[in-house]
Amino acid sequence: MQNTSGEPLLFFENVIKGSALNALRDTYYKECLENLSNIINIDRERCIVYYLDEDANEKEHSFNQHIHHLLRKEFKNSKKYIERDIIQLGDDNSKIWQYLNIQISKIKLLLSEGKDTILKIPDLLLVLNGIVKYINNIHLPEGKDEFTIDESSYHELLEEKPLIYYKTEEEIVNMVFGYMKGLNEKQQRIMTNDQYNLMIGYINDFVNTETIPQVATKIEHIKITKDLLRFSFWVLHKELITTNAINDDYIHFLIKVFDDLKGWSFESLKKIFGAKTRVFKFPFISETIKKHLQK
Helix, strand or coil, X not given: XXXXXXXXXXXXXXXXXXXXXXXXXXXXXXXXXXXXXXXEEEECCCCEEEEEXXXXXXXXEEHHHHHHHHHHHHHHHHHHHHHHHHHHCCCCHHHHHHHHHHHHHHHHHHHHHCHHHHHHCCHHHHHHHHHHHHHHHHHCCCCCCCCCCCCHHHXXXXXXXXXXXXXXXXXXXXXXXXXXXXECCCCCECCCHHHXXXXXXXXXXXXXXXXXXXXXXXXXXXXXXXXXXHHHHHHHHHHHCCCCCCCHHHXXXXXXXXXXXXXXXXXXXXXXXXXXXXXXXXXXXXXXXXXXXXX
């Protein structure tokens, strides 16, 4: 079902044509039942699970939220396999042009025949547009006109939810952690440039490879609270993965990378990972973090 070389759109074809959609929904319900302990209602028509959080507030987790991370991952894979296929074609622009036309034709067919599914999962429209944009910006042979696709049948959807292309993982990392280059609430430098660049390198390596990196040098004391530090990583987790189930690697990463968290046990840190208590909405923190504090 995943995208592969020679078939960079296979995942999206399987989802939109319906052969994989039911399996993905079954997985969504299964993971909700395993990870959400206080479920109060399941709306199977709209694919939304309602539950109570630790403060007894009603929350919802939709199927669209659940697959957001998977769509982002397969979007990234599609671009990787398109690039790999084009490299294999060498410098033959006629073959590259033919290959690209085949991919665009598949996208047009998916938009034409998959309207019902795409209207239910608008991120699919965003992904397909993103692939066309990627082809036009990176792989279009010299002298060729940019590819266009007809979105007229999605006019109402686009009016309700204007198209915003996926940000890259690096852009999201910078959105979350960029504030650490500046001053804290006491006008103290949060961390040196060298330490900041080292930290961002570790984070980007972790996000891109989905593997905890080798850490030769731990990040020294950072002049923010430990609560803001761990909550910043919860925000990154939420932006990239979106599911309520915590990826344990984020906890292990924090303990391995930051000297400020030495002595913390995995269980203790995981228990409070996304807690908003003792995390203050100081003006210096990123807008992305503030957004999650307000929810």
